[in-house]
Amino acid sequence: MAAADLSLVVTAHDETVVGGPAMRAAEAAIEAAECGGIAVERFIALDAATEPCRAFYAQPRLSKWQIATLDMRELGRTRNEMVSRASGRWIAFLDADDLFSENWLLEGARCLAKAEEQGRKTIAHPELNWLFDGAGAVYTKPNQSDPLFSPYFFYVGNYYDSLCMAPREAHLQVPYVHRDISNGLSFQDWQWGIETMAAGWEHVAVKDTIIFKRRRDASLVTESLGRRAIVRGLEAMAIDRVAGIHRGQEGSPRRPQP
Amino acid sequence: MSIGKAARRFARRLKALEALARDQKLEQVREIIASEFDVDFYRTKYPDVLQHIDPVAHYIADGWREGRDPSPGFSTRSYMERNPDVRRTGINPFYHYLASRRASGVQLLPGVVSSGGGAIRATLRSILSVSPRAARSERQSAGALNGAAYAAFPPRKAGEAIPHYGATFHKTMERARAGMKPIGAGSLEYEVIRVGFDLAYYLMHYADIARAGVDPIQHYIDHGVEEGRDPSPDFSTTHYVARYPDIKGGGANPFYHWLTVGRAEGRIAQPFSEFDGLCSMIRREPADVQETLIRRRRDLRERFEHGVLGEMVKKAAEFEPLIAHTWPDALKTKLSPFHTDQAVAQVVAMHRLHHQAGFRRAKAVVVIPHCRLGGGTRIAGYLADALARIYGPEELVVLRTDLDVMQFPEWFPAGCRHVSLEVNEDEPRGGQGHVLAEFLRSLRPEVVFNVNSRLFWDALRHYGKALSASMALYGYFFCNDKNALGHWAGYPLQKFYRYFDILSAVFTDSYHFADELRARYLVPPDQAGKIVTLESPVAEPPPIAPAPAPLAGRRPQIFWSGRFDRQKRLDLVYALARRMPEANFRLWGEPVLDAGNGLETPPANVTLEGVYADLAELPLAQCDVWLYTSEWDGVPNILIEIATRGVPIVGSLVGGTGEILREGLSWPVSDIEDVGGYQAGVLAVLADPAAARERAVRLRSEVLTRRTPERYRETVRVHLPVGGGGSNGRG
Numbered sequence: 001m002a003a004a005d006l007s008l009v010v011t012a013h014d015e016t017v018v019g020g021p022a023m024r025a026a027e028a029a030i031e032a033a034e035c036g037g038i039a040v041e042r043f044i045a046l047d048a049a050t051e052p053c054r055a056f057y058a059q060p061r062l063s064k065w066q067i068a069t070l071d072m073r074e075l076g077r078t079r080n081e082m083v084s085r086a087s088g089r090w091i092a093f094l095d096a097d098d099l100f101s102e103n104w105l106l107e108g109a110r111c112l113a114k115a116e117e118q119g120r121k122t123i124a125h126p127e128l129n130w131l132f133d134g135a136g137a138v139y140t141k142p143n144q145s146d147p148l149f150s151p152y153f154f155y156v157g158n159y160y161d162s163l164c165m166a167p168r169e170a171h172l173q174v175p176y177v178h179r180d181i182s183n184g185l186s187f188q189d190w191q192w193g194i195e196t197m198a199a200g201w202e203h204v205a206v207k208d209t210i211i212f213k214r215r216r217d218a219s220l221v222t223e224s225l226g227r228r229a230i231v232r233g234l235e236a237m238a239i240d241r242v243a244g245i246h247r248g249q250e251g252s253p254r255r256p257q258p
Numbered sequence: 259m260s261i262g263k264a265a266r267r268f269a270r271r272l273k274a275l276e277a278l279a280r281d282q283k284l285e286q287v288r289e290i291i292a293s294e295f296d297v298d299f300y301r302t303k304y305p306d307v308l309q310h311i312d313p314v315a316h317y318i319a320d321g322w323r324e325g326r327d328p329s330p331g332f333s334t335r336s337y338m339e340r341n342p343d344v345r346r347t348g349i350n351p352f353y354h355y356l357a358s359r360r361a362s363g364v365q366l367l368p369g370v371v372s373s374g375g376g377a378i379r380a381t382l383r384s385i386l387s388v389s390p391r392a393a394r395s396e397r398q399s400a401g402a403l404n405g406a407a408y409a410a411f412p413p414r415k416a417g418e419a420i421p422h423y424g425a426t427f428h429k430t431m432e433r434a435r436a437g438m439k440p441i442g443a444g445s446l447e448y449e450v451i452r453v454g455f456d457l458a459y460y461l462m463h464y465a466d467i468a469r470a471g472v473d474p475i476q477h478y479i480d481h482g483v484e485e486g487r488d489p490s491p492d493f494s495t496t497h498y499v500a501r502y503p504d505i506k507g508g509g510a511n512p513f514y515h516w517l518t519v520g521r522a523e524g525r526i527a528q529p530f531s532e533f534d535g536l537c538s539m540i541r542r543e544p545a546d547v548q549e550t551l552i553r554r555r556r557d558l559r560e561r562f563e564h565g566v567l568g569e570m571v572k573k574a575a576e577f578e579p580l581i582a583h584t585w586p587d588a589l590k591t592k593l594s595p596f597h598t599d600q601a602v603a604q605v606v607a608m609h610r611l612h613h614q615a616g617f618r619r620a621k622a623v624v625v626i627p628h629c630r631l632g633g634g635t636r637i638a639g640y641l642a643d644a645l646a647r648i649y650g651p652e653e654l655v656v657l658r659t660d661l662d663v664m665q666f667p668e669w670f671p672a673g674c675r676h677v678s679l680e681v682n683e684d685e686p687r688g689g690q691g692h693v694l695a696e697f698l699r700s701l702r703p704e705v706v707f708n709v710n711s712r713l714f715w716d717a718l719r720h721y722g723k724a725l726s727a728s729m730a731l732y733g734y735f736f737c738n739d740k741n742a743l744g745h746w747a748g749y750p751l752q753k754f755y756r757y758f759d760i761l762s763a764v765f766t767d768s769y770h771f772a773d774e775l776r777a778r779y780l781v782p783p784d785q786a787g788k789i790v791t792l793e794s795p796v797a798e799p800p801p802i803a804p805a806p807a808p809l810a811g812r813r814p815q816i817f818w819s820g821r822f823d824r825q826k827r828l829d830l831v832y833a834l835a836r837r838m839p840e841a842n843f844r845l846w847g848e849p850v851l852d853a854g855n856g857l858e859t860p861p862a863n864v865t866l867e868g869v870y871a872d873l874a875e876l877p878l879a880q881c882d883v884w885l886y887t888s889e890w891d892g893v894p895n896i897l898i899e900i901a902t903r904g905v906p907i908v909g910s911l912v913g914g915t916g917e918i919l920r921e922g923l924s925w926p927v928s929d930i931e932d933v934g935g936y937q938a939g940v941l942a943v944l945a946d947p948a949a950a951r952e953r954a955v956r957l958r959s960e961v962l963t964r965r966t967p968e969r970y971r972e973t974v975r976v977h978l979p980v981g982g983g984g985s986n987g988r989g
Binding site: 102 | 619
């Protein structure tokens, strides 16, 4: 296969039929991207997968996908490993139970291509997070250049998540850390967003694109929230640095009247 | 475009709209025009018309006067040239054409209103006005003007496709609309609210209203406000009323007030208690941010209902129908960072803490609940002084978490930073704990000490392990307390066993209490050293109090001070006073809520002297004996202070008091209920005042020798992390 523009990695552990809608939506998005001239490499990463999970993804209907069998037992390490295996210059992840909008891969790739032309280090995100199933909510993922953007929000929530599209270099420069829920440390996506921003990567939202995130009873996020896990203590979030991380500054605290 | 030009354009628009309001029914005009309006043509031909603006509304408000065409088959300019009377009277030419064509003989220009016309015109003018603040810049004014036009014409698009949220709900909308009052038939309040009312939002979020089939606008007016319902995602009824109590007092419907007056005045209707704080952080005026959020919500709505965004949702829902269940939430999309009320409050709280901390890191943090009179606060001051000498005062933050009270700043070292969490009582405790944890981590400290902060202990429940991963945590425990039933209670019982493993060390003020902890919890020998006794220091040794005059010819003076509560056992003092009518008992202190024992009428030889701020205010030169009667205690500051003044002490031997009340140098009472024991001690002092005084002075010397700031500081230092202040201190 010729070098792909985009590698799409679906990560699974114990999912079975819940992955059906996700895979169908992913294939629709791949088709739209390929119609737009984007070559897409398809991976399913099975990390310490259960037997039913392996059986589900082994079905002939999904034969176009390359199966990567791993034993990382941890999502961050799985993603890092898949970065090393993927050939695309851009990489997009999808959790096995989530869906993205049909236009995401095409528009995301166009966004990154344009950024490359302009020499900008860019990570693209869907414009909206659309939570469904166990909980419902819709929120925007802002451009970090948005005048309403405040990096202080990172103390209480994650603007972004890993279901983004990023150049391979971003993942090589800032690999995912492993989670440590038993010690109250989780949300690798959250940390990755902060650290890539601090490292000079610009996070942008791609208009009219959506990630649909399923909130199941026992998802990683649910488990992390239930334990009140927080992101690791990061240098970028230090009191004298946080104000400037989205502007590529080492720290120039704003001092308006609080 | 210059601001002046924008203003002139706005004036023209306003005039045109007023003309419409005077001579035509706006909704009727709109419906007739929309029936043959070519939206795609208009958008294509006039790309300068913003995407989130309803093209029909734009044509009615601006387009026809600018010579724009509503469809390929109708030339606005040509029609007006052929019909100069239409141009002269200010009638919308496309409306004139359609109405003429459709209904020959029908009155073309029915009066808008009859009796109430003037009021509605004036009100419409208000609604269509823009905030003066919003007109500051060309871009802002253009957006606001367009936004105003949009607000005046709710997004009803006759002949357009069904919104992407689906035909069923669309029908629900139509049914609800049919149950509403005809245009112009409602009260002024009703008609004004209709302009800004978001019918889809109301029906999606309040299914009971959709089911009931009532007029939604009338429902909001009659009940919705009281029930805290919102007529639009742009307007939070409860926050608006809470923020502007004058409105509730005035009796106006809050949404009506905002539409007619409030928005133009820059009043904020967003559902965030700390909206202004976040606006300040991003250096934006709240009114401008509000307008931006409104524009963005409307842009999203347009794209959800008729644009690519909604189309994508619709397609995804074909793969997974559960996705469509989130449509109601999409109508109130959170525009990060304006996320939830709690999230915004926490973001602002973090920034305020950073502001107080001077946007600088700290190597050491002392966390206290508040700075009020109390032994714990005093000891926090000793600890802070030691840390300031080890790390430097500029590297120390003293953080108050439970009450924003700072009565004794002089107890803390000069140059340290004082920060208050400014606790919001309405904030869930978990939210405050999260802010506390993140603030501590943002300081990037080496060490954090908790001295009685309840919030800190509570925060450790969820964030303890995470915090201990990046800083050394220490807990300062004092003796337990007794509850109203007389059973032991307090932080040592509740928190010691929970957090001992994640704490780098546990400090106490008493050897007795440290032993008690080791014994009760069977602390293994190799960890016993984690429980450290810090003998509270005497920073500046006071002079020995002058000895009182000889007893001959005067009544002995027995001094006592403390809270009038269950612990301090005022009843024992009274009982002793009754046994010793020959002596005067002078008491300092005041009652507290759980006074318990000792609030009966004092005996005649007891004088309640009130309170003092400093022990130096007391006439110690008149004191023959200091009496101490606590039922339980650690090593109370009052005993240390009296001991360092060379005054003989008779006191109860409980907890850590024996570390001051040394046998042979004072008169400890083992059986604290034995009034005779106290009496014996007092009589022993009075029997030979000079000898008693000599013993008290020796006790003073011993206390001062042991309790030096240097010794205290070194004990702290050796338990600090290696490589930090422990080895590189400057003290």
